Amino acid sequence: xxxxxxxxxxxxxxxxxxxxxxxxxxxxxxxxxxxxxxxxxxxxxxxxxxxxxxxxxxxxxxxxxxxxxxxxxxxxxxxxxxxxxxxxxxxxxxxxxxxxxxxxxxxxxxxxxxxxxxxxxxxxxxxxxxxxxxxxxxxxxxxxxxxxxxxxxxxxxxxxxxxxxxxxxxxxxxxxxxxxxxxxxxxxxxxxxxxxxxxxxxxxxxxxxxxxxxxxxxxxxxxxxxxxxxxxxxxxxxxxxxxxxxxxxxxxxxxxxxxxxxxxxxxxxxxxxxxxxxxxxxxxxxxxxxxxxxxxxxxxxxxxxxxxxx
Amino acid sequence: xxxxxxxxxxxxxxxxxxxxxxxxxxxxxxxxxxxxxxxxxxxxxxxxxxxxxxxxxxxxxxxxxxxxxxxxxxxxxxxxxxxxxxxxxxxxxxxxxxxxxxxxxxxxxxxxxxxxxxxxxxxxxxxxxxxxxxxxxxxxxxxxxxxxxxxxxxxxxxxxxxxxxxxxxxxxxxx
Numbered sequence: 001x002x003x004x005x006x007x008x009x010x011x012x013x014x015x016x017x018x019x020x021x022x023x024x025x026x027x028x029x030x031x032x033x034x035x036x037x038x039x040x041x042x043x044x045x046x047x048x049x050x051x052x053x054x055x056x057x058x059x060x061x062x063x064x065x066x067x068x069x070x071x072x073x074x075x076x077x078x079x080x081x082x083x084x085x086x087x088x089x090x091x092x093x094x095x096x097x098x099x100x101x102x103x104x105x106x107x108x109x110x111x112x113x114x115x116x117x118x119x120x121x122x123x124x125x126x127x128x129x130x131x132x133x134x135x136x137x138x139x140x141x142x143x144x145x146x147x148x149x150x151x152x153x154x155x156x157x158x159x160x161x162x163x164x165x166x167x168x169x170x171x172x173x174x175x176x177x178x179x180x181x182x183x184x185x186x187x188x189x190x191x192x193x194x195x196x197x198x199x200x201x202x203x204x205x206x207x208x209x210x211x212x213x214x215x216x217x218x219x220x221x222x223x224x225x226x227x228x229x230x231x232x233x234x235x236x237x238x239x240x241x242x243x244x245x246x247x248x249x250x251x252x253x254x255x256x257x258x259x260x261x262x263x264x265x266x267x268x269x270x271x272x273x274x275x276x277x278x279x280x281x282x283x284x285x286x287x288x289x290x291x292x293x294x295x296x297x298x299x300x301x302x303x304x305x306x307x308x309x310x
Numbered sequence: 311x312x313x314x315x316x317x318x319x320x321x322x323x324x325x326x327x328x329x330x331x332x333x334x335x336x337x338x339x340x341x342x343x344x345x346x347x348x349x350x351x352x353x354x355x356x357x358x359x360x361x362x363x364x365x366x367x368x369x370x371x372x373x374x375x376x377x378x379x380x381x382x383x384x385x386x387x388x389x390x391x392x393x394x395x396x397x398x399x400x401x402x403x404x405x406x407x408x409x410x411x412x413x414x415x416x417x418x419x420x421x422x423x424x425x426x427x428x429x430x431x432x433x434x435x436x437x438x439x440x441x442x443x444x445x446x447x448x449x450x451x452x453x454x455x456x457x458x459x460x461x462x463x464x465x466x467x468x469x470x471x472x473x474x475x476x477x478x479x480x481x482x483x484x485x
Contacts, residue, residue, distance in 0.1 A: 019485070022485065025482065027482045027483055028482060028483060028484070028485070030483075031483055031484050082483050082484065083483075085483050086479060086480065086483045086484070159480075161480065217484055220480050220481070220484045220485060221484060221485045223485075224477055224478060224480060224481030224484070224485035225481070225485050226475060261470075261473060262466075262470060265381075265466070265469060265470070265473070266466065268379070268381060268382070269381075269382060269385050269466075272377070272379055272382040272385075276360060290379075291379070294379055294380075294381040294382075297381045297469075297473065298380065298381070
């Protein structure tokens, strides 16, 4: 079941690393913090590294479980902040509310006795204790409340990406409800077999939802950063460089350019200059390659010169 | 990037996505004279002249040669706009000096591109150009060369500004 968590982790990690530069922009910071806490949360459930290794640093008494809950709530908290910036809506009241949620989870958690040793099935192992039921209920209610608020904000999606965000968020409150149902039934009806089915339903619902959100987010990032355009500029600059120089090395250097749009533009202008100065026409292949390179700029050159000419 | 070029661009207020008409309007506001984008007066094909400008009493004319590449044609107009704004038209150069410059000017442009992106792809020897022998140039020719370089820098910088795509709200938050 943890494969779902690993997939979500991989996508969040890509977002975390590729968006490092956006930390400079205050408007982008909450979204980055959401990925940061999200990654840590998935690490803390032992999906990436063995749980004992992670919990050992905290004394090996399953305190990592509380840390994981805190990280998950914080990740959603910052994601909600990001969405509120996007819609220019007020943020959640204050960070004190977040602290209150943490305390509300920590108090029942501390009532759980015999917490150690580190266990992947900590919740199931201690489901007979009321403290554990209370702790998990508060945790899941907090996540569900934040996500429902996110759904409320996103309820009128303006484009496909916002719709996918919404689709990804929907299963999460269901997952939380399923988890609460599991701890309550497992506590009250310890011999009822259906409880295990509820427990098994949590991971797919929760992490498939998180993965869909992360995929929508990655798509938004690719679109907004013009990643596909950059790759096309690189490829076409490399092609033109190869046609002019007949050298793979030149093509590789052109491909590795850090400012592919500037290189593509400069290349196309240089070649036209050269053609005019030398009066040596480009070969058919060269002309086609340069025209393809220039096609990336046509959107900006669409103005009809004859219409502008007075 | 030349600081002066940057300042002039700021003064014009060239913005991402501006079309030629908008750019011309902004330039007119700065120079205080109407700009006329003129279709070429005669057939320029086959000559190395790609665009030109002329100050008149009440307006400024921008001429451009027809070219199959719209991107290149626009770049040549940006170059002439650079002359208008930077006031670098060089009227004192003789025809002989001008002829002597035909290859070096291209070398200057190529050198700019090399500075822009240090790749052999656009180094002069790719096109079998001669390196510029500046000792050959008269002071007037050197001035001409320097002004052409500055104006070409302007054209590249203007194109880059127009090309810039500002982040949307989604991009500001999530990209």
